[in-house]
Amino acid sequence: MKILFLSPGWPKGRLWGELGFKFPTLSLASLAAVTPQDWDVSFHDDAVRATNFDTDADLIALTAMTAQATRAYQLADAFRSRGKTVVMGGFHASNLPDESLQHVDSVVVGEGELVWPRLLADFQAGQLQRLYRADGLIDTALIPQARREIFKGSGHLFTNTIQTTRGCPFDCEFCSVTAFYGRKYRKRPLEQVLAELQELRKANSFVFFVDDNIVADRRYSLPLFEGMKGMGLKWLSHAPIDFAEDQELLKAAGESGCVGMFVGFESLNQDSLAAMGKVTNKAASYKAYAQQFRDHGIGILGSFVMGCDGDTPAVFEQTLRFCEDARLEAAIFPILTPYPGTKVRQRLEAEGRIISNNWQDYDMEHVTFQPRGMTVQQLQDGYDQACRSFYSWGSIYRRIFKLHRSVQVFGPMNIGFRSAIRKKRADA
CATH class of the missing domain: 3.40.50.280 (Cobalamin-binding domain)
Incomplete structure (x- = not known):
């Protein structure tokens, strides 16, 4: 069949x-x-x-x-x-x-x-x-190697993705990951992962780890990075900003070929961070942390959630200025989105603040709830302007003009985002 x-x-x-x-x-x-x-x-x-x-x-x-x-x-x-x-x-x-x-x-x-x-x-x-x-969660030792041959002829230029862990130990209010997996962080056997990476290396030196938090357990990630050293890989994944506090682990990641991390800054407001459950983020240390990443050859794709209850229209300019001052190599500014199953959806439903269940608009680009500190239109307009400003040629130059090994990834990434934003406006 x-x-x-x-x-x-x-x-x-x-x-x-x-x-x-x-x-x-x-x-x-x-x-x-x-x-x-x-x-x-x-x-x-x-x-x-x-x-x-x-x-x-x-x-x-x-x-x-x-x-x-x-x-x-x-x-x-x-x-x-x-x-x-x-x-x-x-x-x-x-x-x-x-x-x-x-x-x-x-x-x-x-x-x-x-x-x-x-x-x-x-x-x-x-x-x-x-x-x-499913009755429970699969034993990660039983997860077979992904059957990537099905991607042949699919039209994708890049298929070197891999997952080493599932879930996240944290419980951020807006996140679908915990809603799906629970607060469980499970790891595949290292020997299986390293063997799979050796196979991926034959196809391409670039690898993207789809893990939601690849450094949640340093007892796992440190030997993983040490095992990857010498493979000649250039890789990206997701990590929290306080990853910068672990100098040994950060150094090992850089030496293993890490050139970029998706990092959820989420907010510059410490009260907002506390309200959303982002317990490990310290906004006052963001800029120093970002420099630590860069010192180890690791660029950052930062994410900032727009529309939190503590946000006012001033949040957009404040966030843009921070991104440029910290010289973040790339960033996205997702509008807070109350996905089914998340705690934020439960809260906003209880407060009567959900204004749309048009699932196409649950793309982090459209306002689907009633904000508290600004109007719906102010949030939408602020998001759109933040994207255009951040991916203007001037901003791109100010952030990534200095030679850095991560530019090989983030240069094309900035151009790609800029092009997509311009196409989006043309289709509007």
């Missing part, structure tokens, strides 16, 4: 839809790895190429984040109208399975690897269930 693993696209005129550099969905390659060998598998990314609905696949498997849910439902409806069976998993379907079941034949809630073989067996037997829910 044949299965098509399908990743839905992003709407045009949105930042993530306009970015030219896209990664394939690693979770689908992970499911492909636990798919029995007698299944013929293929992969398609709707964000890269238009979807052809005339497929001979027996089963269509979708995954989607909330902002992709509308497109996922459109794809599912189109395939089902042609007599195909469609199943769906991922963050959005796991949080809203009843909604998803209005568009698909079956929903997988939670981590899919444990129940996927059973779902396929049921389908072959003509006994597909409406809902499959």
Whole structure:
């Protein structure tokens, strides 16, 4: 039998839809790895190429984040109208399975690897269930190497993504990760990860770790970085800003080839940080921390959540000035988004402040709740202006004009963001 693993696209005129550099969905390659060998598998990314609905696949498997849910439902409806069976998993379907079941034949809630073989067996037997829910979390030692060969011919320039850990030990109010995994931080066996990295190195020296917090347990990350030293890798991942306090670990990351980290600064207001549960961030130390990253050859893609209850219209200019003063190599300014399953959604629903459940607008670029310290329009306009200002040629020059090894990544990244923002405005 044949299965098509399908990743839905992003709407045009949105930042993530306009970015030219896209990664394939690693979770689908992970499911492909636990798919029995007698299944013929293929992969398609709707964000890269238009979807052809005339497929001979027996089963269509979708995954989607909330902002992709509308497109996922459109794809599912189109395939089902042609007599195909469609199943769906991922963050959005796991949080809203009843909604998803209005568009698909079956929903997988939670981590899919444990129940996927059973779902396929049921389908072959003509006994597909409406809902499959994993009993607990998979033993990370049992996670097989992702079946990346399904990405061949998908149109992606880069497929070297890997996951070494799942979850995060922290509990930030706005984060979907904890809502999905719980406050559990699980690690794959180091020997498996290092062996997989050796295989990835044969294809490309650049690697992106999709881990939500690759340094949450230094007893794991330190030997990981030491094991990577000498592989000739150039890699990026996610880390908290207080990673800078651990000089030994920071040095090991730099020596292992780390050229960049996505860092959640979230706010310059310490009270706002406390309210959102960002307990490790110390705003007064941000600039010094950023310099520590840079001293070890590691650039920063910073993230600042706009629209927190302590924010006023002044927050945009303050944040921009900080980003330039700290010479952050790149940054995004996501609007606070109350994703299903998160604590912030529960709070804003209780306060009657949710103003939109149009999932396409849950892309961190649109205001979907009533802010407290400014109007909806002020928040939207402030976000748009912050993006344009930060990715102006003048700002790019001021932040990254000095030679630094991370420029090889962040130079193209800045140009890519600038181009996407301009395309977004043209499509508006």
